[in-house]
Amino acid sequence: MSFFERLKTSAPAEWRAYTEHPFTNGLADGSLPETAFRHYLVQDYLFLIEFARAYALAVYKSPSLADMREAATGLSAILDVEMNLHVKLCGEWGLSASDLEQAPPAAEMLAYTRYVLDAGMRGDLLALKVALAPCVIGYAEIATRLASLRHADAATNAYRVWIDEYAGAPYQEVAANARAHMEQLADRYATPAREAELITIFKEATRLEADFWEMAWRAGK
Numbered sequence: 001m002s003f004f005e006r007l008k009t010s011a012p013a014e015w016r017a018y019t020e021h022p023f024t025n026g027l028a029d030g031s032l033p034e035t036a037f038r039h040y041l042v043q044d045y046l047f048l049i050e051f052a053r054a055y056a057l058a059v060y061k062s063p064s065l066a067d068m069r070e071a072a073t074g075l076s077a078i079l080d081v082e083m084n085l086h087v088k089l090c091g092e093w094g095l096s097a098s099d100l101e102q103a104p105p106a107a108e109m110l111a112y113t114r115y116v117l118d119a120g121m122r123g124d125l126l127a128l129k130v131a132l133a134p135c136v137i138g139y140a141e142i143a144t145r146l147a148s149l150r151h152a153d154a155a156t157n158a159y160r161v162w163i164d165e166y167a168g169a170p171y172q173e174v175a176a177n178a179r180a181h182m183e184q185l186a187d188r189y190a191t192p193a194r195e196a197e198l199i200t201i202f203k204e205a206t207r208l209e210a211d212f213w214e215m216a217w218r219a220g221k
């Protein structure tokens with residue numbers, strides 16, 4: 001079993017609560033209230049700014065030049081690609097990039113990003129990549145599932161653009177590379193003695209991902 005599969009099978013309830021959260025199903029069938037999606041996107045923009053810092057930390061924590069390049073590619077995927085989706089979608093509601101940057105941060109966004117940054121500051125590159133895994137690899141898995149659901153109204157679903165972005169080849173490639181790199185790091189640095197510590201980090205980050213959906217889901221009620 002791969003390292004990532006071992007992480008997932010050590011946190012089945014957390015992984016399910018995250019990847020099958022009602023928010024995701026609301027995206028798939030278009031039933032998600034717009035207020036929930038809007039709250040999510042604004043907080044996610046702030047989240048991505050903090051995650052860009054986490055990738056910059058990964059550059060600093062990189063033992064080799066190849067690790068550094070991989071982290072720099074992840075950083076660029078956030079700053080140069082993923083954030084543009086948020087700016088585009090929020091622009092349709094009249095929100096500018098600077099409006100997004102100035103939005104008050106939600107406790108769930110702060111808790112999650114601080115947890116990941118702290119795991120990376122205290123630990124090595126592998127610990128940081130494990131903390132980042134639910135984010136980057138999880139969204140690829142979620143979007144692939146949502147895209148395969150093929151609801152009858154797929155063509156008119158306002159959230160189709162979000163699903164297509166994360167189910168599309170460029171994001172799937174980013175996630176596949178992140179996964180392959182984490183497997184490589186695990187071969188180099190994961191020992192049986194460390195496995196429990198790494199599983200704890202993965203579980204906690206996954207739980208914080210589910211809390212992030214829940215925060216936005218509540219905003220739609």
Ligand SMILES: Cc1ncc(CN)c(N)n1
Nearest residue numbers: 044047134135136139212
């Ligand atoms: C909260 C969250 N988790 C994951 C992703 C995908 N990079 C995201 N944009 N936002």
